[in-house]
Amino acid sequence: xxxxxxxxxxxxxxxxxxxxxxxxxxxxxxxxxxxxxxxxxxxxxxxxxxxxxxxxxxxxxxxxxxxxxxxxxxxxxxxxxxxxxxxxxxxxxxxxxxxxxxxxxxxxxxxxxxxxxxxxxxxxxxxxxxxxxxxxxxxxxxxxxxxxxxxxxxxxxxxxxxxxxxxxxxxxxxxxxxxxxxxxxxxxxxxxxxxxxxxxxxxxxxxxxxxxxxxxxxxxxxxxxxxxxxxxxxxxxxxxxxxxxxxxxxxxxxxxxxxxxxxxxxxxxxxxxxxxxxxxxxxxxxxxxxxxxxxxxxxxxxxxxxxxxxxxxxxxx
Amino acid sequence: xxxxxxxxxxxxxxxxxxxxxxxxxxxxxxxxxxxxxxxxxxxxxxxxxxxxxxxxxxxxxxxxxxxxxxxxxxxxxxxxxxxxxxxxxxxxxxxxxxxxxxxxxxxxxxxxxxxxxxxxxxxxxxxxxxxxxxxxxxxxxxxxxxxxxxxxxxxxxxxxxxxxxxxxxxxxxxxxxxxxxxxxxxxxxxxxxxxxxxxxxxxxxxxxxxxxxxxxxxxxxxxxxxxxxxxxxxxxxxxxxxxxxxxxxxxxxxxxxxxxxxxxxxxxxxxxxxxxxxxxxxxxxxxxxxxxxxxxxxxxxxxxxxxxxxxxxxxxxxxxxxxxxxxxxxxxxxxxxxxxxxxxxxxxxxxxxxxxxxxxxxxxxxxxxxxxxxxxxxxxxxxxxxxxxxxxxxxxxxxxxxxxxxxxxxxxxxxxxxxxxxxxxxxxxxxxxxxxxxxxxxxxxxxxxxxxxxxxxxxxxxxxxxxxxxxxxxxxxxxxxxxxxxxxxxx
Numbered sequence: 001x002x003x004x005x006x007x008x009x010x011x012x013x014x015x016x017x018x019x020x021x022x023x024x025x026x027x028x029x030x031x032x033x034x035x036x037x038x039x040x041x042x043x044x045x046x047x048x049x050x051x052x053x054x055x056x057x058x059x060x061x062x063x064x065x066x067x068x069x070x071x072x073x074x075x076x077x078x079x080x081x082x083x084x085x086x087x088x089x090x091x092x093x094x095x096x097x098x099x100x101x102x103x104x105x106x107x108x109x110x111x112x113x114x115x116x117x118x119x120x121x122x123x124x125x126x127x128x129x130x131x132x133x134x135x136x137x138x139x140x141x142x143x144x145x146x147x148x149x150x151x152x153x154x155x156x157x158x159x160x161x162x163x164x165x166x167x168x169x170x171x172x173x174x175x176x177x178x179x180x181x182x183x184x185x186x187x188x189x190x191x192x193x194x195x196x197x198x199x200x201x202x203x204x205x206x207x208x209x210x211x212x213x214x215x216x217x218x219x220x221x222x223x224x225x226x227x228x229x230x231x232x233x234x235x236x237x238x239x240x241x242x243x244x245x246x247x248x249x250x251x252x253x254x255x256x257x258x259x260x261x262x263x264x265x266x267x268x269x270x271x272x273x274x275x276x277x278x279x280x281x282x283x284x285x286x287x288x289x290x291x292x293x294x295x296x297x298x299x300x301x302x303x304x305x306x307x308x309x310x311x312x313x314x315x316x317x
Numbered sequence: 318x319x320x321x322x323x324x325x326x327x328x329x330x331x332x333x334x335x336x337x338x339x340x341x342x343x344x345x346x347x348x349x350x351x352x353x354x355x356x357x358x359x360x361x362x363x364x365x366x367x368x369x370x371x372x373x374x375x376x377x378x379x380x381x382x383x384x385x386x387x388x389x390x391x392x393x394x395x396x397x398x399x400x401x402x403x404x405x406x407x408x409x410x411x412x413x414x415x416x417x418x419x420x421x422x423x424x425x426x427x428x429x430x431x432x433x434x435x436x437x438x439x440x441x442x443x444x445x446x447x448x449x450x451x452x453x454x455x456x457x458x459x460x461x462x463x464x465x466x467x468x469x470x471x472x473x474x475x476x477x478x479x480x481x482x483x484x485x486x487x488x489x490x491x492x493x494x495x496x497x498x499x500x501x502x503x504x505x506x507x508x509x510x511x512x513x514x515x516x517x518x519x520x521x522x523x524x525x526x527x528x529x530x531x532x533x534x535x536x537x538x539x540x541x542x543x544x545x546x547x548x549x550x551x552x553x554x555x556x557x558x559x560x561x562x563x564x565x566x567x568x569x570x571x572x573x574x575x576x577x578x579x580x581x582x583x584x585x586x587x588x589x590x591x592x593x594x595x596x597x598x599x600x601x602x603x604x605x606x607x608x609x610x611x612x613x614x615x616x617x618x619x620x621x622x623x624x625x626x627x628x629x630x631x632x633x634x635x636x637x638x639x640x641x642x643x644x645x646x647x648x649x650x651x652x653x654x655x656x657x658x659x660x661x662x663x664x665x666x667x668x669x670x671x672x673x674x675x676x677x678x679x680x681x682x683x684x685x686x687x688x689x690x691x692x693x694x695x696x697x698x699x700x701x702x703x704x705x706x707x708x709x710x711x712x713x714x715x716x717x718x719x720x721x722x723x724x725x726x727x728x729x730x731x732x733x734x735x736x737x738x739x740x741x742x743x744x745x746x747x748x749x750x751x752x753x754x755x756x757x758x759x760x761x762x763x764x765x766x767x768x769x770x771x772x773x774x775x776x777x778x779x780x781x782x783x784x785x786x787x788x789x790x791x792x793x794x795x796x797x798x799x800x801x802x803x804x805x806x807x808x
Contacts, residue, residue: 014366016702121755130759156699167759168694171752175699 004036007311008057008083010074012043015066016155016176024286025063031307032061044074052083059314060085061307062283070283071097071150084314088282092257096280097150099181102256103279109255111248112276114267115140116183118149121174130167136182137163143185144169148176159185188270191235193249194263194284194295196306197313202253204246205295209235231291233298241268245275252277260313263292348454348476370741373708375467375519375685376732377591381656382649386637394629406625408617410436410601413632418601420635421587424647425551427565429603433579435612438623440549440588440600443612444468446619447510447545447584447602448475450611457501457508461489463688463715463722465519465547468512472717479717480508486679488525489513491532498540510543510584515563516551517684520715520727524682527560534567537582543608547586552650554683555658564603581605589631591685592650597627657685657731660738664730667739671746675753678728685731688712690724691749693756697726700748707744 009032011025012018025041032039040055042048044064052060060083068074072093078085088096096102100118107113117136123129137144146169148156156176158169166182173180190210195202209232235242249264256262263284267276284292286307296306394402409415415431422429437443444467452458454476460468462481472479480501482493494511501508513533515525525533537544546563567580588600602612616622637645664687668678678689690712691697698711712725726745730738 124755124758130761133759155702165694167756168696170759171756172696172699174755175703175752 004038005058005311006038006040006056007032007059007061008040008042008052008055009061009063010042010044010048010069010085011063013045013064013066013069013074015064015068015070016151017065020285020287021063021065021069023288024065024290027286027288027303028061028063028307031304032311034304035308035311037311044069048074049077049081052078052081057083059083059311061311061314062087063286065283065285066151070281084317086310086314087260088258088262089317092259093282095256096258096262096282098179099147099279100149100179102252103181105255106252106277109251111251111255112274114184114186114276114278116181118179118181119170120179122178124170124174133163133166137166140182140184145183145185146170146173147181147183148173149179149181151176186267186269186276189235189268191237191245191266191268191275192263192291192295193245193266194292195249195253195258195261196296196301196309197260197316198309202250202258204249205292205301206234206298207237207242207245208233208291208295208298209237210291231289231294233291233294237268241273241275248275248277252280256280258282259317261292261310348474369706369708370733370737370744371708372728372730372733372738372741373710374729374732376729377595377653377685378656378732379594379596381652382594386634386645390630390633390637393633394626398629402626402629404625406622406628408435408613408622410434410623411625411628411632414599414628415601417631417635418587418603420644421552421589421592422562422585422603425548425559425562425565427562427585428568428578429564429585430579433603433606433609435602435604435609435616436623436628437600437602437616438620439590439595439598440547440586441467441471442616442619442623443584443586443600443602444471444512444545444547446612446615447608448472448477449615449619450608451509451543452477457506458510458512459494459497459508460512460717461514461518461521463520463712463725463727464512464717465514466710466714466727468547469714469717478506481717484518484521484523486523488515488518488523488529489533491529491536494533495536498536498542508542510545511537512545512547513563514547514549516548516560517553517681517686519549519684520686520710520712521688522679522681522684522686523688524557524560530560530563530566534563534570534580534583538567538570542582544583545586546583549586549588549591550684552592553654553657553685555654555661557682579603579605584608592653593631593634593646597624597630599623599627599631660730660733660735661687663735664728664738664742667742671742672749675746675749685729687728687730689726689728691726692724693753694724695749695752696723698723700726700745700752703748703752704744705748707741709745 009025009029011021013021015021029039029041040057042051060078062069062085064070064074070093072090075085075088075093076090079090095105103113103116117140119129142161144160144166146158146160156173158172160166160169170180170182192208192210194205196205211230211232245266248266252264253262258280261284263281265278265281267278269276284290286293293303293306412431414436415434418434419429419431437446448471452475455478457480458472458477459480459482462483464481480497482489482497498508513525515530517524533544544563548562551562562585564580564583564585567583568578571579571581582605585603586600589597590600604612635644635646639645639648661681665680668687668689672678672689676689676691678687681687698713701709701711710727712722712727713719715727716722733741
């Protein structure tokens with residue numbers, strides 16, 4: 001076990017995923033205490049910098065989700081004040097948080113990702129983007145999934161079956177971010193592959209499959225709702241599909257420059273059997289029902305061990 | 318990929334999927350599956366910040382209660398009844414508290430027998446206990462649509478099948494209730510009780526008409542169903558004539574041999590939360606004796622008894638007289654009425670100013686809430702996300718499926734000062750305006766939302782007559798659609 005350190009667990013904050021973050025943070029704190037570290041909990045607010053200065057922590061453990069905590073803001077701040085922290089650096093955070101940017105990068109690098117278009121609110125207001133909607137619809141085809149470019153939860157994720165539904169779905173998504181992603185809907189299986197850094201470099205954990213309880217085609221939102229989904233790990237997949245999913249996850253992880261830990265979400269197309277990467281989360285949840293601890297456990301890595309490894313990433317940048 | 322780069326290799330086989338979640342999953346009761354934490358709830362938790370004007374809560378304004386009186390009553394209870402206040406009390410509640418409850422109900426013209434009262438930990442516990450006593454998984458509860466958002470998780474926890482009946486300006490339409498009951502009967506499903514908030518409905522703000530009240534108790538009688546009458550706000554009427562409670566209407570019909578002269582199919586739910594304080598956590602039920610016994614048994618399992626400290630506080634408070642010798646609690650309710658009436662009017666005025674033409678809303682004669690429904694397919698959950706510094710309850714929270722009601726919102730006018738009401742409504746109006754402009758731009762029914770230089774804003778389409786040039790710069794879909802869109806805007 002590593003030397004006892006003074007660790008500040010950063011959690012909460014003002015993002016829409018605050019509640020989940022508080023739960024992730026609380027679990028990380030317990031694990032860190034069990035590991036013998038000196039733990040200070042910080043709810044990321046206006047006092048964040050003062051608290052960090054005061055506590056003189058050896059490292060910050062990032063349990064923040066969503067805005068500020070996952071988009072590179074807090075990471076940049078920690079760099080500025082010289083506190084080592086777990087997980088990805090500011091640039092990787094920005095690349096992953098902006099789903100449009102991540103998808104463009106993946107397209108360039110040849111990592112399969114569902115076809116899409118990104119629309120900015122300002123472009124609607126000032127550049128007449130509305131006139132391009134028919135082209136977008138034609139190119140991507142219905143049904144479409146519309147989501148805020150930077151939001152990690154179910155909020156603002158809308159399903160548009162036709163031209164009539166698309167504009168309101170875009171406005172809805174733009175409530176959460178200045179940019180909305182319009183993505184071709186892939187009907188198939190929801191997979192997630194967590195990636196964890198180790199002494200021999202990043203390693204893909206077993207694949208998790210999220211199976212919605214209700215087989216409701218149009219109820220896209222329920223897929224993201226706790227209690228509406230059953231998770232299976234390791235996912236029951238042919239070995240080569242598992243391998244390819246893990247490979248794609250590692251590719252995305254490396255391409256986006258992630259560090260320490262990340263969760264890569266994928267789709268397995270029901271019709272073609274093709275895998276594609278939807279997005280990469282640099283701040284995966286650590287709650288009882290989160291996918292990262294689930295995958296780690298299936299790989300024989302207990303929760304405390306997982307937290308120890310994530311903490312290690314603060315000192316290996 | 319080779320095995321070494323996948324940590325799911327050999328060790329996985331050694332521990333076959335014995336992951337944490339599955340361990341808990343096997344232990345969780347089936348009913349927890351219905352208990353969901355939705356993204357919307359997460360978001361509402363986020364709005365509980367001091368810098369946010371909250372029109373979301375179901376809060377009365379407790380700052381209006383006299384601190385001196387509170388201190389005096391508390392020390393009175395402490396000094397005169399230390400041992401009793403600190404001791405367990407009877408499950409059904411203390412006799413002195415039951416007498417206060419009878420007094421409150423008498424103010425609404427409802428006669429209750431103190432021996433048919435059970436004191437509960439808030440009105441919320443009544444909903445829980447009634448479900449506990451009556452609902453097996455899959456049993457049907459008929460409720461209003463929208464319904465009290467706080468009842469939704471309770472109904473879900475008991476795995477009830479909830480049929481929601483859309484309300485109108487006069488509350489639950491009894492025709493619709495009857496056809497629902499007929500359909501349920503045809504399907505071989507028997508509802509256990511009808512859940513209704515007849516006065517100033519939460520969240521709808523409407524009041525059930527007298528004619529419907531009479532028919533409701535009649536229907537319940539004919540079909541031998543129980544009615545759970547949730548009446549937290551009955552005394553908070555700001556205008557119009559008070560209407561008799563369902564409990565009292567049914568008591569008129571009740572057969573004399575059925576017992577104490579009360580109703581024999583209405584379970585009445587009351588609370589001190591809105592007329593005194595929600596912090597006391599004291600509510601009550603008045604129920605037919607056989608039901609009362611089950612509620613009592615259920616309560617024994619839940620919490621043995623409600624706090625004797627706060628029960629004695631209530632009894633002491635009800636003994637207070639003001640300078641004119643009138644009961645102090647009645648004077649306080651009158652003060653609340655005046656205050657909330659004014660706040661309701663402030664909110665209605667603000668709605669007219671900031672929501673006018675873009676939404677419809679109810680005009681409640683009492684209670685705490687206004688229910689506003691926006692035009693178009695706007696999701697108020699999204700609106701809440703966009704809102705800076707103002708909170709409300711998205712309409713979805715009032716529907717069991719969490720999806721209907723998405724264009725509506727519940728607004729509380731009672732809990733915050735006038736200035737905050739005005740500012741809060743103004744802020745929501747501003748966000749709505751922004752959204753609508755954006756949508757208009759996307760659908761081609763409005764010009765670009767942000768002010769653009771005149772030369773670009775009015776650049777006509779080549780084949781458009783110049784007189785329409787200011788209407789739209791972005792026609793999409795076919796010509797017929799654009800034409801309709803234009804007409805719509807001209808109206």
